[in-house]
Amino acid sequence: MLLVYTHHITPRIKYVFKHICTRVLGIEVSFTTKIEAFIAHDSLKMSYTKQSLGSEFFIKSHDILFEQGLSDVDIHIHDWEDTKCFFFNGEKSSMPFDIFAAAFYLLSRYEEYLPQVKDDYGRFVATESIAYKYGFLHQPVVDIWAYKFKVALQQQYPEFEFPVRKYxxxxxxxxxxxxxFKLKGIMRTLGGTLKDLFEFKFKRLYTRYMVLFGLKHxxxxxxxxxxxxxxxxxxxxxxxxxxxxxxxxxxxxxxxxxxxxxxxxxxxxxxxxxxxxxxxxxxxxxxxxxxxxxxxxxxxxxxxxxxxxxxxxxxxxxxxxxxxxxxxxxxxxxxxxxxxxxxxxxxxxxxxxxxxxxxxxxxxxxxxxxxxxxxxxxxxxxxxxxxxxxxxxxxxxxxxxxxxxxxxxxxxxxxxxxxxxxxxxxxxxxxxx
The missing domain is CATH 3.20.20.370 (Glycoside hydrolase/deacetylase)
Known part of the structure; x- marks a missing residue:
């Protein structure tokens, strides 16, 4: 089990850590605000806060997971090895980005609550998304970040065996x-027939009646x-x-x-x-x-x-x-x-x-x-x-x-x-x- 120390346990923190740690990586996760409990834990552990406690595995937290409701979030996309990421958190962190905050932004569909241009059906369109605009729509970035997190944790805890999942x-x-053509009723069939005639779609008209007479599939x-x-x-x-x-x-x-x-x-x-x-x-x-x-x-x-x-x-x-x-x-x-x-x-x-x-x-x-x-x-x-x-x-x-x-x-x-x-x-x- 992974124990996460943080200064304040929020619903957002519990949600995104459970997705990345449990759903993607297959490890249980729990949380504490008590330093003594954190120090006493003898398996996987990390701190997720603004300042590290010492030399533990530490990810510097972004404010989004401690907020409520929507706010103007500043997003700057960076290249990161073979992928992209955002919410850069400096060199003191064990990972250069707050992947948990970034994953929450994507999974919660935060951007779909913000003002945007919709299509004729009233749908959120791909071209409005940050994934499309910054060229990472083709990658499952949340899972990629989770695997990078796993690699970083394994370096700190080489004896821990992570579960393996399969494609x-x-x-x-x-x-x-x-x-x-079948089961459309008399009125719809008649309407379809007239439409075929007016649009000179004689091949379709022929197929329609071959199907209706049971002579064609x-x-x-x-x-x-x-x-x-x-x-x-x-x-x-x-x-x-x-x-x-x-x-x-x-x-x-x-x-x-x-x-x-x-x-x-x-x-x-x-x-x-x-x-x-x-x-x-x-x-x-x-x-x-x-x-x-x-x-x-x-x-x-x-x-x-x-x-x-x-x-x-x-x-x-x-x-x-x-x-x-x-x-x-x-x-x-x-x-x-x-x-x-x-x-x-x-x-x-x-x-x-x-x-x-x-x-x-x-x-x-x-x-x-x-x-x-x-x-x-x-x-x-x-x-x-x-x-x-x-x-x-x-x-x-x-x-x-x-x-x-x-x-x-x-x-x-x-x-x-x-x-x-x-x-x-x-x-x-x-x-x-």
Missing amino acids: SIKPIIDVPSAYN DPYDTFRYIINKQKQSHYKFLFFFLIGDYSTYDKGINANKKHFISLIKHVADYCSVGLKTSFFAIEDIAVLKKEKRRMEAILNTSLRASRQSFSKLNLPESYRNLIELEIQEDYTMGYVNYVGFRAGSCTPFLFYDLDYEVQTPLKINSYHLMDYSLLKTQSLLDKKKVVNELISEIKKVDGEFVPVFHNYTFSDANRWKGFKELFNIILDSVNEA
């Missing part, structure tokens, strides 16, 4: 609409392929089905259709299933509650995980609603159009509510790649390069890779050509040295 994957399959119905892939993998896939009401933003399948319900149940026999919340459920807890109950009735078990429509988050309200409804995990944190680490970590972390200054029980599983982010990369070779570089970054810190694919990504549509191969690269990455 893992958690593939996400997002299902905004299970079918392209629905292009979005790739579930057999995905389930076969699940059978070959040791890592559980996690499906998110949209079962909200039809709206301007959400055009899924009616959740009362028996065939759709049996599809969800069938997928749940092999994979984990969560709720993809509708666009209006993001801001309306009553709608979210209705969708949660609807999914629980289908699965016949309590709902564990959710993912917000369009990857939209309103912090802290979105997460507070999930907590109130006792949803335990969320998979919304990430960027639709950019590959990388929105919260700077490839280790699941708990949501910290900056308004209430409290660690919540909601586990945030930040995703690192969405299939859409690869569409702007032209050649398949370049797409493979992006995926392999991301895998390499996560493997360096033995983290967990969370990619998001959609059911239609595995169709034969031209824009998704080669994506099955990219998915296989991710699945195979756990078997490589």
